[in-house]
Amino acid sequence: MKILHVYRSEPNEEVQKLVSLLNEGNEAMEFKLYEAKDDADYDKLIQMIWEADKTISWW
Amino acid sequence: MAKDPDKLGIFVTNPQYMPQLMKIVEAAQRAGKKVKIFFTFKAVHLTKQPDFPKLVQMIPEADLAICADSYTCEGFDVETDIPGGMTPKQMRTQAYHGEILDECGKYLVL
Amino acid sequence: MAESLKVYFLIANRMYIGDGIRSTLGLSVENHYSHTCVFYNKMPRVTEYVQENIDWIRDMEGDVFAVVDTMDEEAKKYNVDEVGLTAITLEELAQRLKEADVIIGYGLPKQKHAPPPACAD
Numbered sequence: 465m466k467i468l469h470v471y472r473s474e475p476n477e478e479v480q481k482l483v484s485l486l487n488e489g490n491e492a493m494e495f496k497l498y499e500a501k502d503d504a505d506y507d508k509l510i511q512m513i514w515e516a517d518k519t520i521s522w523w
Numbered sequence: 524m525a526k527d528p529d530k531l532g533i534f535v536t537n538p539q540y541m542p543q544l545m546k547i548v549e550a551a552q553r554a555g556k557k558v559k560i561f562f563t564f565k566a567v568h569l570t571k572q573p574d575f576p577k578l579v580q581m582i583p584e585a586d587l588a589i590c591a592d593s594y595t596c597e598g599f600d601v602e603t604d605i606p607g608g609m610t611p612k613q614m615r616t617q618a619y620h621g622e623i624l625d626e627c628g629k630y631l632v633l
Numbered sequence: 634m635a636e637s638l639k640v641y642f643l644i645a646n647r648m649y650i651g652d653g654i655r656s657t658l659g660l661s662v663e664n665h666y667s668h669t670c671v672f673y674n675k676m677p678r679v680t681e682y683v684q685e686n687i688d689w690i691r692d693m694e695g696d697v698f699a700v701v702d703t704m705d706e707e708a709k710k711y712n713v714d715e716v717g718l719t720a721i722t723l724e725e726l727a728q729r730l731k732e733a734d735v736i737i738g739y740g741l742p743k744q745k746h747a748p749p750p751a752c753a754d
Contacts, residue, residue: 470631472537472540472633472738472742473742476742476743478672478700478703478723481723481727482723482726482727482730485724485727485728485730485731486727486730486731497540497543500543500546503546503549503550503553506546506547506549506550507550507553507554509547509550510531510547510550510551510553510554510556511554513531513629513631514554514556514629518736519629519630519631520736520738521631521632521633521737521738522643522738523643523645523646523738523739523740523741523742523743534737536649536656536737536739536740537740537741539741563652563656564649564652564656564740565648565649565740565741593652616659617655617656617658617659617660617663618659618662618663620656620659620660620663621635621659621660621663621665624635624638624640624660624663624665624735625635630735632737632738632739
């Protein structure tokens with residue numbers, strides 16, 4: 465399964481641990497929403513959401 | 524109802540991402556995708572942002588709603604203060620979140 | 634009839650706990666297996682309304698968890714022993730999340746400061 469992790473703010477230790485456990489045996493992608501700026505970044509986000517089987521958005 | 528593979532459900536729980544939400548909706552529409560959005564709890568404050576009426580215009584009536592209970596809990600009036608451009612039909616319950624999960628092939632939380 | 638999904642609300646911010654439980658219940662009554670996972674914080678005052686919501690979530694085959702290894706001793710003891718949340722570790726939660734259909738990072742991140750009296754209840 466392909467998982468997309470969207471980080472709304474910088475991931476803390478617990479988020480990093482959960483992400484690492486969830487990624488075991490899966491293909492993972494990430495998108496840092498807190499660093500997104502221009503339209504191209506958001507086009508990329510949409511492309512990644514459709515590429516992923518599941519999107520998880522972290523605090 | 525079968526899930527629509529070209530529809531992104533957005534569950535907005537957070538009162539601080541209006542510019543990001545606008546850009547996500549614009550990007551989805553540029554890519555030929557549809558969106559369905561539900562605002563809950565503190566995120567209903569986004570209805571007071573200057574861009575909110577523009578967002579309402581970008582999305583069909585059935586695909587945008589706010590949690591009426593959250594709106595009341597935050598001190599607003601669900602009858603006399605319906606946010607910019609919305610209709611009373613768009614003042615909904617948490618069941619709308621269930622509709623998003625049923626209908627949308629893709630899902631994002633803000 | 635739509636498919637029943639396994640849904641997990643993850644709540645890091647204390648102000649979002651009560652509403653996160655309400656929103657969890659909102660999906661329970663839509664026939665999903667809906668769960669709340671409280672991270673870090675000692676629960677705010679549990680009103681009769683919140684307690685009823687917790688009970689109802691459990692009646693609908695969901696649960697309300699305290700992620701105990703993210704909490705200090707006081708929060709852990711209160712949330713589990715007094716409020717009756719189900720204790721779960723981060724690793725155990727990860728195993729459940731692997732089976733989940735929907736994972737919801739609900740609301741704001743963890744706050745750094747303890748709540749002032751104005752919103753401590």
